[in-house]
Amino acid sequence: MHATNIGAIPTTSTQRRPPSSPLLTTLKERFGDRLSTSAAVLQQHGRDESFFPTQPPDAVVFVHSTEEVAFVLSACSADKTPVIGYGAGSSVEGHFLAVQGGVCVDFSQMNQVLELRPGDLNATVQAGVTRTQLNAALQGTGLFFSVDPGADASMGGMVATGASGTNTVRYGTMRDNIVNLEVVTAEGEVVRTASRARKSSAGYNLTQLFCGSEGTLGLITEVTVRLHPLPEAIAAAVVTFPNVRSAVQCVIEAIQHGVPLARAEMLDALALRAINAHSRTALREEPTLFLEFVGSQEQINAQTEVMRELTNVHGGGEFQWASRPEERSRLWTPRHHAYFACLQLRAGSRSLSTDVCVPLTALAECIEQTQTDIAEHQLLVPVFGHVGDGNFHCMVLLDPDSPSEIEAAEAFGHRLVERAIRLGGTCTGEHGVGLHKARYLVREHGQAGTAMMRALKQALDPHNILNPGKVLPRA
Ligand SMILES: Cc1cc2nc3c(=O)[nH]c(=O)nc-3n(C[C@H](O)[C@H](O)[C@H](O)COP(=O)(O)OP(=O)(O)OC[C@H]3O[C@@H](n4cnc5c(N)ncnc54)[C@H](O)[C@@H]3O)c2cc1C
Numbered sequence: 010m011h012a013t014n015i016g017a018i019p020t021t022s023t024q025r026r027p028p029s030s031p032l033l034t035t036l037k038e039r040f041g042d043r044l045s046t047s048a049a050v051l052q053q054h055g056r057d058e059s060f061f062p063t064q065p066p067d068a069v070v071f072v073h074s075t076e077e078v079a080f081v082l083s084a085c086s087a088d089k090t091p092v093i094g095y096g097a098g099s100s101v102e103g104h105f106l107a108v109q110g111g112v113c114v115d116f117s118q119m120n121q122v123l124e125l126r127p128g129d130l131n132a133t134v135q136a137g138v139t140r141t142q143l144n145a146a147l148q149g150t151g152l153f154f155s156v157d158p159g160a161d162a163s164m165g166g167m168v169a170t171g172a173s174g175t176n177t178v179r180y181g182t183m184r185d186n187i188v189n190l191e192v193v194t195a196e197g198e199v200v201r202t203a204s205r206a207r208k209s210s211a212g213y214n215l216t217q218l219f220c221g222s223e224g225t226l227g228l229i230t231e232v233t234v235r236l237h238p239l240p241e242a243i244a245a246a247v248v249t250f251p252n253v254r255s256a257v258q259c260v261i262e263a264i265q266h267g268v269p270l271a272r273a274e275m276l277d278a279l280a281l282r283a284i285n286a287h288s289r290t291a292l293r294e295e296p297t298l299f300l301e302f303v304g305s306q307e308q309i310n311a312q313t314e315v316m317r318e319l320t321n322v323h324g325g326g327e328f329q330w331a332s333r334p335e336e337r338s339r340l341w342t343p344r345h346h347a348y349f350a351c352l353q354l355r356a357g358s359r360s361l362s363t364d365v366c367v368p369l370t371a372l373a374e375c376i377e378q379t380q381t382d383i384a385e386h387q388l389l390v391p392v393f394g395h396v397g398d399g400n401f402h403c404m405v406l407l408d409p410d411s412p413s414e415i416e417a418a419e420a421f422g423h424r425l426v427e428r429a430i431r432l433g434g435t436c437t438g439e440h441g442v443g444l445h446k447a448r449y450l451v452r453e454h455g456q457a458g459t460a461m462m463r464a465l466k467q468a469l470d471p472h473n474i475l476n477p478g479k480v481l482p483r484a
Pocket residue numbers: 058093094095096097098099100101104105116136157158159160161162163164165166167168169170171172173174175223224225227228229230348349439440476
């Protein structure tokens with residue numbers, strides 16, 4: 010075990026860099042009412058789902074076009090004022106908290122679906138379009154956009170966090186589903202990261218450089234994403250297991266047998282208790298798999314046959330099945346509400362929501378050790394995950410006014426990350442680094458890897474104006 014010092018997390022302003030009066034005047038002249046300094050708007054843009062104290066920006070600009078984003082960046086660059094991108098505000102690791110103040114660029118009104126290209130299986134949208142908006146625009150085309158991080162996140166935010174979700178096991182993460190990006194640099198220059206070809210060997214992969222960069226290397230203004238044909242048939246199932254290990258092993262062996270599961274979600278007994286209380290369901294309060302199968306009816310029959318056999322081998326119970334859309338929705342809705350259900354396990358609590366990802370063969374061990382840790386430290390922590398990806402989430406419920414509970418939650422999160430890295434995994438599979446996890450970059454990537462990231466940041470953002478204080482640990 011590495012004796013990494015957790016260190017103090019920089020949750021409050023270290024060095025505020027507010028915009029100068031001339032900069033505010035320039036922005037006001039250009040944007041009029043679309044520049045806001047009202048307290049309510051600033052508070053809303055300085056607080057996320059985490060328990061961190063609110064860190065408001067000094068101003069919020071509601072942009073409509075790439076050209077406007079370029080204008081803001083070039084003005085802020087000249088003033089050396091921080092600029093923070095904001096999509097739907099659903100990130101959970103303190104990503105957009107304005108720890109040094111500055112100007113927040115809100116993309117929610119930059120929400121045009123620019124072009125659907127069914128023949129090329131892709132679509133181009135402005136960064137503020139949400140995933141449900143894109144899927145609504147695709148109705149009637151026989152295609153859909155697959156990445157589903159639970160919240161109705163924006164496409165720019167999903168690229169910026171490298172998001173994924175329940176159907177990643179079949180369709181891949183955001184990284185796998187981007188064709189190209191339009192990005193505005195710190196100095197206000199507009200760059201396109203790739204062509205619309207399905208593959209390319211031309212030069213460095215700029216598209217992937219911006220995926221997961223959390224607004225620290227440039228602001229994303231347009232996203233071209235891959236689309237997938239809607240499956241002919243879909244079937245959903247729910248099945249319980251005597252313990253977490255057997256539920257996880259069942260999914261892993263299904264993947265090793267080549268069963269192309271569309272979704273494979275595991276929830277522990279505590280999460281099921283929360284769901285029953287919240288959704289008034291009567292599900293068994295045991296480790297449970299929520300599964301989805303897609304394909305032709307024959308393919309689904311073959312997949313479910315293998316799954317039944319594996320479930321029997323691992324001591325699973327009877328399957329509850331659903332194939333009609335309304336039945337599937339009834340079966341899966343409790344899973345989709347799990348986050349808010351778990352929050353209600355303890356009135357007035359907030360959550361330290363953290364995720365890690367490990368190789369498939371280490372997943373059962375990692376979750377079991379984590380549950381032992383939870384019991385030993387008497388914490389209230391529902392565990393659930395996209396187990397087909399080796400990814401799971403822990404929600405540490407805490408009283409946000411209790412320093413000792415926050416300290417215990419942080420210590421748990423630290424042990425969890427150390428465990429995942431020790432088992433060959435990563436400190437975050439999908440939520441991202443934000444403010445919370447910058448301190449683990451060296452642990453995960455080593456000094457040389459982290460130095461390479463610093464060199465990239467220095468080259469692309471020499472005045473450190475793009476979402477400062479995030480991703481990279483303090484030097
Ligand atoms: C209930 C719930 C469930 C969730 N489940 C999942 C899950 O299963 N999988 C998962 O991956 N995530 C999950 N999340 C987290 C969240 O939905 C994702 O991180 C999402 O991708 C954030 O998108 P957003 O539009 O809300 O971005 P925001 O929260 O607005 O911003 C996130 C980061 O991206 C930057 N950013 C935003 N827009 C741009 C832009 N145009 N250009 C450059 N940078 C930008 C911001 O500065 C910030 O650093 C969940 C969140 C909630 C509340």
